Amino acid sequence: MAELYPAPFANLIDRVFREFSGEGKIFDLPRRSFYRADPKLSTDVSFLGRRAATPVGPAAGPQSQLAQNIVLAWLAGARIIELKTIQINDRLEIPRPCIDVRTIGFNVEWSQELRLEDSLREYVAAWMLIRMIREAGILDREESHGETIFDLSVGYDLEGIRHPRVSGFIRQLQDATTIIEELRAQIPDAYGRFRDIDYDPHVIGSATLSTFHGCPAGEIEQIVDFLMTTFHLDVVIKMNPTLLGYERVERLLHEMLGYTEIELDPSAFEHDLQFDEALEITKRLARRAESLGVRLGVKFSNTLVVKNHDTYFSEDVMYMSGPPLHVITLNLVDRFRKAEGGSLPISFSAGVDQKNFP
Template sequence: MADLTPIPLPVLINRMFRELEAKKSAFHLPRFKFAKAAAGRDLSTSIFGRRAATPFGPAAGPHTQLAQNIVLSWLAGGRVIELKTVQVLDHLEIARPCIDMETVGFNIEWSQELSLQQSLEEYVKATMLIEMAKAEGFAPGLEDTVIDMSVGYDLDGIRSDKVRAFIAGMKDASTVIERLRPQIPEAYARFRDLAFPTCISDSVTISTFHGCPPSEIEAIAGHLMAEEGLDVVVKLNPTLLGKADLNALLHNKLGYTDLVVPDATFEKDAKWGDVKGIVSRLGELADKLGRGFGVKFSNTLLVHNHKQFFPAGTGEMYLSGPPLHVLAIELVDRFRAEFGDRFPISFSAGIDVGNFADTVALGLKPVSVCTDLLKGAGYGKGAEYIADLADRLAEVEASDLDTYALKAFGLAGAALDDLDLPAERKAKLAAALETGEDLREAAGPDFDAWVSAARLRNTAHYAARVRADRRYSRPEVDNPPRRTGVALALLDCETCGKCVNVCPNDAIFRYPLSQEPVVTAVLQPGPGMVVGETQPVTRAQQIGIFADVCNRCGNCDVTCPETGGPFARKANLFGSASSLDDAPDRDGLAIERTAMGLRLHVRDDGRRFTIEDDGTRLTCNGGGFDLSIDPVSPEATVGTSDSPVDIGRLILFARIARAVTAPTIVTYANAAFD
């Protein structure tokens, strides 16, 4: 099991601002890929009366668990941050690997990997870092941000003292903020007096998960509105389509005949009739309480595991990506056919740059992303979403998202037929549409109704379009990431950086290493030193893993052209000796700065030892040996050992430690030294 160890706030601050100064990037996201406001285009939306500068954001999942993930999502343009689902069971063991993005998207990850207290602190740290970024002028015109909680999975758990304390802390985080405020490093003391928002979130998305009884869904939502005073969104499952219709789309229309939903899932999940009643009653309750209520489409789709990627014995997995987009849009269409535009709908299913702007045109908010950010440029795609949406508004000469909804698909004229207005009034609005007048001004009090009618027309139009769009169908030949068949090693690989981009936790980094060959020198207890051939270092840049925030999800392994997985084969760097000791099944090193130089805490092939590096010699002990090594002349090693020791490897560890803490680069390791 790979447990996450949150990075302390001072380290995150040092890392972010040092990297910005040295490399014009933050957490590996280049500054030129930070989202930018579009002149003359208002991309903002309202989430239960709260302004979000864009309708884009990360979905609840691997991108919204740790503080640096959330900040990365924000820098990329996410202004509605859906936090990872938390529950009362906060010490889970989740099988690894858990994320498979080889073709579409599958995962077996479903809940938080931190304690509830750790989760609360991560979310507070993230909002503090975002406020610091705003203060430095990172996103002029795109400041407004909405953060949404996600909780599950049963009423008893949500009523527990632990979950209620978490919710209370999210509504009023002043205690946590004041505890963290003094930790802001002296070099950034200018941020200590910022007015950090004390309410992190007062809205929540309920993750009903698969098999949650309809009565339980309603009871959870009612409790959160009435007892916790929260605005509530209920996330619904694709199985609402029913077995026959879902399979007709998934198998017959899209061609994913190998994806089989267990019959028991349809039996246990809420049915359409159940949801109609639940939504109507919860809508009435929300009106009575003065709270907001909406729905989300959709949860992932539970299917039989027919692949070999996940650990043996994994019987089921969750589908995401392109095919889920079609299923979820179908549900949006059906929901609006039933309820019109009465309830706000948030959306996350197979969103990518190619369909984001179209989906926004349906009036869905937010439109959030997960699978697409786990591929290719990762967080770097965010600015493309924002830029493409701005371009689409410009194409139809829309200044805001409501006007864009009217014009996006050319259905504003047809939508007039759905309004209960006098014929002469409709004719006047149609003329305004033709002459390019300001539609908001022309429609006046009828504008909102016109926009709602257009959203409904857009939804039916888009649902029909995606059903027929071959881009969502299974390709005749799968096109998985390129593989070379070369086995990864501790040093040297293609250094393509794909693993860096797709890691949701910012755990993977590049570091420069001198191309001095690695000496093969083994000290034998009896005959002494045996010096063999040197191994070349062929790459000036190497790949490392910051183990504290690597949960071995497997996504880097899927993306890497070589075999073995960067998380398993590359140098694993721990933030402290204690976090190294807490991962006894994982080799790696933790680095401390001492008065004499560096102290390395190392586990290699299960053997635990320390290396003191004073810049001229290495003093190594533990693991059955006590040695003094000259890194230049390893044959001059003196000391004792009760078993063979690879002296060249010890020297290599020292070289890596010096490299990742060098002042010329920025890593979590040297950010911890202040």
């Protein structure tokens, strides 16, 4: 597998300001595509008790693991940024290609592409670069309400999350002072004014939990409790679309949407968290969160496990996203909201694009 190496922090800083002054771009994104806040329109939303300046941002994935990609999302208007999922196993052999977006969206990609230590520096580097760009006054119009929120995505089981390397990673994003000082020293002399910025060391205050398919309900509950009690984090539980049930998903996918070539994997529906279990653990965890003074949310949804019907990948199964997942997840949110009663905040991530986002 080809190794992924982050660009040096000093090089990223130099490119941001040289490219902008010379070409009116940052990481090839032209200035005309930068987000410009409308002073007459309030776009801020509540995210686990904090005000985000806009309600949009990238979900955890390869597009939110490198500093330059996170900055690009921010320049385009993202203000809730779910960082790519980190896990204890950072020596994975990831097949290439691992993403197919020719029509719908399939992948066989897992985190962790970077070493944990590299991911930590990338997230803090992005945090600092965004602050530098703001201080430089590059955006024509900045939002007057709300902030930029980094949300950590962590997986995949209790043993891995309890490991000192993962626990240490979380603590270093809660207080990134050491990494900030390390990166501050790498700021080139030409941009020395940015060394004097008082960078906020509190990079994260929340985490989205991503678990293996088939993770037992009891273990999910234990992980959430661990994150809330040990780190005092607000926690979002990422749910799988299998919660909607095999028959309902198959009917939507084949009869309603016409994606008859996509074959579901019945075992995924049998072994994943069940709908009634999801309701039970979220009720208990919501009470637990309240007693600890933190917040609980849910996210819909993860990708959908399907059988590989093509030759693009060599694996037996792949993970579906895109337009069909959008419809499936909307139906799942509707069912969950009606059953749960509307007390839990929901993050939505499934096939969102410019055609279906207002």
